[in-house]
Structure formats: C-alpha cells, structure tokens
Amino acid sequence: MSGKIIxxxxxxxxxxxxxxxxxxxxxxxxxxxGYQGPKTCEVCHPGKAKEFLGTVHWKHAxxxxxxxxxxxxxxxxxxxxxxxxxxxxxxxxxxxxxxxNAAGKTKFSGxxxxxxxxxxIDVGSTGPEAEQSIDCLICHSTKYDFRKxxxxxxxxxxxxxxxxxSTEAAANIGRPSIKNCMVCHEAAGGGALVKRGFSMTKExxxxxxxxxxxxxxxxxxxxxxxxxxxxxxxxxxxxxxTCVGECHSEKPHKDAGINKHTAKIACQTCHIPRTxxxxxxxxxxxxxxxxxxxxxxxLKREVNETAPVYAWYNxxxxxxxxxxxxxxxxxxxxxxxxxxKLFQGKAYYNKKDGQLLSMDFAPPMATxxxxxxxxxxxxxxxxxxxxxxxxWQTIYFGSNHQVAPKGKALGCANCHSVNxxxxxxxxxxxxxxxxxxTTPEIYFEKLLKLQQExx
Amino acid sequence: MxxxxxxIMVVVVMFLxxxxxxxxxxxxxxxxxxxxxxxxxxxxxKSAIAVLKDNKSGESVTITITDDLTLxxxxxxxxxxxxxxxxxxEKEGDKNISxxxxxxxxx
Numbered sequence: 001m002s003g004k005i006i007x008x009x010x011x012x013x014x015x016x017x018x019x020x021x022x023x024x025x026x027x028x029x030x031x032x033x034g035y036q037g038p039k040t041c042e043v044c045h046p047g048k049a050k051e052f053l054g055t056v057h058w059k060h061a062x063x064x065x066x067x068x069x070x071x072x073x074x075x076x077x078x079x080x081x082x083x084x085x086x087x088x089x090x091x092x093x094x095x096x097x098x099x100x101n102a103a104g105k106t107k108f109s110g111x112x113x114x115x116x117x118x119x120x121i122d123v124g125s126t127g128p129e130a131e132q133s134i135d136c137l138i139c140h141s142t143k144y145d146f147r148k149x150x151x152x153x154x155x156x157x158x159x160x161x162x163x164x165x166s167t168e169a170a171a172n173i174g175r176p177s178i179k180n181c182m183v184c185h186e187a188a189g190g191g192a193l194v195k196r197g198f199s200m201t202k203e204x205x206x207x208x209x210x211x212x213x214x215x216x217x218x219x220x221x222x223x224x225x226x227x228x229x230x231x232x233x234x235x236x237x238x239x240x241x242t243c244v245g246e247c248h249s250e251k252p253h254k255d256a257g258i259n260k261h262t263a264k265i266a267c268q269t270c271h272i273p274r275t276x277x278x279x280x281x282x283x284x285x286x287x288x289x290x291x292x293x294x295x296x297x298x299l300k301r302e303v304n305e306t307a308p309v310y311a312w313y314n315x316x317x318x319x320x321x322x323x324x325x326x327x328x329x330x331x332x333x334x335x336x337x338x339x340x341k342l343f344q345g346k347a348y349y350n351k352k353d354g355q356l357l358s359m360d361f362a363p364p365m366a367t368x369x370x371x372x373x374x375x376x377x378x379x380x381x382x383x384x385x386x387x388x389x390x391x392w393q394t395i396y397f398g399s400n401h402q403v404a405p406k407g408k409a410l411g412c413a414n415c416h417s418v419n420x421x422x423x424x425x426x427x428x429x430x431x432x433x434x435x436x437x438t439t440p441e442i443y444f445e446k447l448l449k450l451q452q453e454x455x
Numbered sequence: 456m457x458x459x460x461x462x463i464m465v466v467v468v469m470f471l472x473x474x475x476x477x478x479x480x481x482x483x484x485x486x487x488x489x490x491x492x493x494x495x496x497x498x499x500x501k502s503a504i505a506v507l508k509d510n511k512s513g514e515s516v517t518i519t520i521t522d523d524l525t526l527x528x529x530x531x532x533x534x535x536x537x538x539x540x541x542x543x544x545e546k547e548g549d550k551n552i553s554x555x556x557x558x559x560x561x562x
Contacts, residue, residue, distance in 0.1 A: 110562070111562055112562075113562045114562055143531070144531060145531060145532055146531055146532040146533045146535075147532040147535060179527065179531075183533065184562075187558070187560070187561040187562060188561065188562060189561060189562075190561040190562075191557070191558070191559055191560065191561035192557035192558060192561065193557075194561055201524060289539075289559075290488060290489075290510030290511070290539075291490070291510075291539060
C-alpha cells in the first residue's frame with residue numbers, strides 16, 4: 001500500500017475520531033432551551049428541513065433514467081417499486097396494524113417503518129408540517145433512545161411512529177455514525193443483513209477496520225447522499241461515487257500490469273470477492289413462525305458466505321418482469337466487469353399481461369394467505385383485471401461493500417486459471433481467447449517471485 | 456516389537472485426540488430462536504446476559520454477550536425485552552457465549 005493511501009487512511013481515522021469526539025457547538029443552547037424538533041435545528045441551520053424533504057431518504061423515490069421500461073418522467077423507488085426481494089412497497093404495504101392471527105394477536109408492520117417522519121406525515125409529503133415531522137436525531141444523535149421510537153395508535157386511530165426528541169439525544173449530535181446508518185440499512189429486506197448481506201464491522205470490511213465510516217465515502221452534500229451504481233437501487237439523489245477520488249487514484253497499484261486491468265475490471269471485482277445475505281425468497285408460500293405470524297420463505301447465507309456472479313455493466317439496467325440486472329458487453333466501450341449478488345425470488349405474476357403483481361403483507365402475515373395479499377394490493381392500486389400465477393424473477397444486486405483486506409483480494413490465478421471465478425465464455429470470449437487468458441504463462445513468473453519473497 | 460507398540464500407541468492417541476476435537480467443535484455450538492425475557496448489563500458494560508425463551512422447547516436459556524455491536528444495541532435499546540432473536544452460541548464451562556445475536560424482524 002502506498003504511503004499516500006496510508007496517510008489518507010490515518011487522516012480519515014483521526015478526522016473521524018476528532019469529529020465524533022467534538023461537541024456540537026449548539027450543545028449548551030440545546031441543554032438550556034430543550035429540543036423542539038427540526039425548528040430547534042433550524043435556528044442555526046435554516047432551510048435544512050425543507051432541503052431534506054427533497055431527498056431520497058424522505059421521498060423513497062427519484063427519476064431513474066438509467067433503468068429500462070420505466071416512465072422516465074415519473075419517480076421510482078421503494079415508494080412504488082415491485083420486485084421480488086420486497087414484493088410490497090410503501091403504497092401497498094403502508095405501515096399498519098395487521099389483522100389478528102390464529103392466536104388473536106396483532107402487530108404493526110409496513111415497508112415505511114424506516115421512514116424518518118412520524119407516518120401521519122408520510123413518504124414524500126411536503127410543507128411546513130412535513131418539515132417539522134422530520135426525525136433529525138435518528139441520523140445525527142449518538143444518544144438516541146430507541147424505546148422512544150415506537151409505533152402506536154393516536155386517539156384518532158392513526159398509526160403514528162413516535163420519536164426520541166429528548167434534550168439528551170439532541171445534545172449529542174454530529175455526523176451520522178455507522179450505527180446511525182445501519183439502524184435502517186441493516187434490517188432491510190426482512191431481517192438483519194438479509195438484503196445486501198453486508199456488515200459494516202471491522203471484521204467484515206477493511207475500510208471500517210481503518211476507522212472509515214459510511215459518510216466518509218458517502219459524503220453528503222445538502223443532505224443528498226452519493227451512492228454507487230447498484231442495478232437494483234433505482235432511486236438516488238442524482239450524485240454518484242466511485243472508488244477513485246480522495247483515497248484511490250486511477251492507477252492504484254504499484255504493478256503496472258495490474259493497473260492495466262482497471263480499464264475493463266471494476267475495483268469491486270477483485271477487492272470484494274464475497275457476498276452474503278438472502279439468495280432466494282418465495283412470496284407465494286409464507287412460513288409460520290414460532291410467534292404465530294407468517295413470513296416469506298427465505299434462504300439465507302451469512303456475511304461473506306456466498307460467491308458473487310460477474311457480468312459486464314455499463315451502468316444502465318435491464319428491467320423486465322423476470323430479470324433486473326446489468327446491461328453491457330465486452331464491445332460497447334463503456335462496460336466493465338463487476339461482481340453482483342445473485343438473488344432469485346418467486347412471486348405472483350398477472351397471467352393477463354405478464355407483469356409482476358404486488359402484495360400487501362398484512363393478510364399473509366396474519367394467516368399465510370398470500371393470494372389475499374395480492375388481492376388487497378390490487379384493490380389499493382385499482383387493478384381489476386388480473387389472474388395470479390407464480391413465477392420467478394432474477395435480480396443482480398451490486399456488490400459494493402465488504403471490501404476485503406489486500407491479502408484476500410482476488411489474485412492473478414483466481415481469474416486466469418481454467419477453473420477461475422470468471423466465466424470467460426459467458427463474458428463473451430471465444431474458446432481461443434479463453435485458452436489464451438487461462439494459461440499460467442500470464443502469471444507464473446510473477447507469482448513464483450511473490451511466493452519466494454513470502455517463504 | 457517395541458517400535459510397533461510405539462506406532463500403535465501413537466495411532467491410538469491421535470485417534471482419541473481427533474475424536475475429542477471433532478466432538479467438542481460440533482457438539483457445543485447451539486442455535487436457537489426465542490423471545491428476550493430479560494437483559495442485564497454487567498456493571499463494567501463490557502458484557503451482558505440475555506435470557507431467551509426458546510421457541511421450540513419453551514425453556515429459558517441464558518446467553519452471555521460480549522461483542523460491542525450487540526452491547527451497543529442493548530445500551531440504546533435497539534434490542535429490548537420482547538424482541539425475537541436468532542442466536543448461535545457455544546458452551547464454555549457453565550456459560551453460553553454468544554457467537555451471533557440478531558433480531559429476526561426486518562422491514
């Protein structure tokens with residue numbers, strides 16, 4: 001590792017420690033006056049609440065011009081998408097009290113439980129009331145008491161998400177820590193580390209082990225968060241990030257031969273060799289859990305337990321009822337080979353038009369009746385002409401976290417061997433090219449020298 | 456004769472040793488799912504015990520937790536009494552030491 005990178009990483013670690021340890025300049029004032037929600041923040045940060053209402057974290061949707069078969073004039077995202085990792089969305093699976101199960105028990109459930117509002121002011125709402133309903137502290141406080149964030153019914157019967165607006169939580173604010181981000185991002189898709197299967201711990205990610213936190217890479221500008229280019233993450237704040245920038249150059253390796261790879265191979269391909277989490281779900285058959293409620297049948301793996309698949313990706317997305325994944329090829333001049341977490345989900349399709357149907361989770365959660373869930377969602381969406389038939393959908397999730405330490409990144413022989421991790425034939429190489437790319441002639445001398453140095 | 460006896464002894468010892476290792480590695484790891492009935496942090500906050508009511512047996516199982524990530528979730532109450540947990544633990548002496556401790560619920 002170059003001295004420059006070590007210096008930057010140490011700098012990041014020091015900065016992180018300093019920032020986290022530094023007290024918020026308004027702490028004394030907050031302790032004196034107490035906290036009254038966003039209007040307290042706005043004394044020093046005017047306009048920030050209104051600004052936040054325009055972000056994906058609030059709207060759960062944005063335009064997604066890079067995705068096929070969408071109306072590009074409309075916004076798409078968790079608010080309204082239908083796919084088979086989450087067969088519901090904020091509209092059909094809006095937070096609500098589900099019907100009683102066989103034991104007469106009920107509970108609250110819904111996709112928008114992570115929305116940083118109070119639910120009565122919901123996803124994508126605007127105006128002064130919406131601004132004042134923002135839960136600033138859930139992202140910015142290190143002393144948030146999660147006993148105070150709970151779902152209750154108010155005296156009018158509305159389902160409300162309460163917040164911790166205590167002076168103590170407000171007095172301990174700063175840049176969001178890993179914990180603040182993972183409060184929501186850890187449990188997406190139906191449980192801990194299920195959806196993308198990445199864990200932001202020092203054991204699982206080399207960046208975290210160096211003291212780097214989420215917002216060091218996802219550097220927000222006016223509450224807009226830059227993201228990578230996961231083909232299954234459609235909504236964005238319109239700003240994207242790559243590995244190349246403050247920390248890594250376009251030629252990050254000492255070895256010029258390895259640097260040549262960066263023209264066609266994404267950094268993640270070698271440096272994120274494993275993935276994890278759920279790899280298959282069946283929304284047509286729900287399992288009865290020991291608490292008497294039902295959940296979609298899910299096959300899961302631990303963090304770093306699964307091998308990724310590799311494909312050419314030009315940062316545009318193929319979106320059909322049975323496939324969501326990268327577009328690209330060897331020859332388009334734009335694509336690189338990226339790693340993906342492969343997921344396959346089963347759900348109901350409309351036999352009449354071939355489109356994937358959505359599901360309201362409340363009925364199947366109580367009784368296991370998945371068709372009742374489809375019927376409820378169809379009613380909410382105004383779909384009358386449908387005939388549900390089961391079918392499978394394949395989804396490629398971007399594999400952009402779980403960066404391995406240098407020694408565990410893929411090396412020459414991992415790809416350039418006959419049984420290597422890349423399926424070169426499927427990636428568009430001819431038999432003759434595959435033969436040429438998988439001879440030890442390419443790497444033998446280099447690896448022998450490395451082996452001798454390490455012995 | 457002496458050499459043959461030594462070889463037999465070595466083989467027997469190795470066989471017994473491997474049996475012991477395999478037995479302890481496979482027999483002591485336990486996975487359960489259950490609802491938390493009690494969480495108690497140690498005075499130094501470096502460990503905690505959680506009592507889970509095993510969904511299958513209905514018995515109470517006491518788990519010792521030492522990893523920072525889970526302890527932090529106890530401290531800020533992201534994990535509280537009544538939450539359903541999937542856990543993997545190993546028996547070490549009279550303690551069940553947690554190796555994985557996750558809420559089953561998600562959105």
